[in-house]
Amino acid sequence: MIATEHVSDMEQLGSFIYRLCSGKETYRLRRRGISRREAGNCHRIRHFENTFVVETVICQKS
Structure with a gap:
């Protein structure tokens, strides 16, 4: 996104x-689609939205 x-x-x-x-x-x-080749440095964040865990991945385009 x-x-x-x-x-x-x-x-x-x-x-x-x-x-x-x-x-x-x-x-x-x-x-926004991002191919694995475009994804450079990625950070994974796990957080609680309600009663469940959501994993958000933030990648910088390389």
Whole structure:
């Protein structure tokens, strides 16, 4: 995923998103395919979203 733009009016995204993101920096995300050859330095972050663990991988293009 790639961050595309800052969202200033979260009410337009619905009440669920508004409650989760109110008071936080919020950005729109867009899917972006990245091939393994393009992926350079990658960092894996494991965090709790709710009652389950989510792994986020952040890679710098080489």
